[in-house]
Amino acid sequence: MTERISEAEQAVMEVLWEESPLTAQEVAERVPAERDWSANTVKTLLGRLLAKSIIGHEEDGRRYRYRPLVERADYVVGESRRFMDRLFGGKLTPLVAHLAERDAITDQDIAEIEALLKELKS
Known part of the structure; x- marks a missing residue:
């Protein structure tokens, strides 16, 4: 889009x-x-x-x-990319670090991120 x-x-x-x-x-x-x-x-x-x-x-x-004419998933991908590019130089790690520093990540979020990372590695 x-x-x-x-x-x-x-x-x-x-x-x-x-x-x-x-x-x-x-x-x-x-x-x-x-x-x-x-x-x-x-x-x-x-x-x-x-x-x-x-x-x-x-x-x-x-x-x-x-x-x-645009799928929701495609819209979300584009907006997520724009957001990361604009605020975090296109990098995911500074975004996660920013959220973690402000206690905006729960234990549940961490568990889900860990599970996702395991899945991505395999």
């Missing part, structure tokens, strides 16, 4: 990644209620995502049904 998406656009994408294709009204009904977005707000965000070629749409009578 070349274009970045905003936090608001990501909320719409989360809905579409969960279920698609959906109409704008269906997306609006599924966006978390605490956002308190109108259908017009959701339509604006869908328009932005269409312009970025992150979603596609197909006609269904007089309305459109929207679907993601």
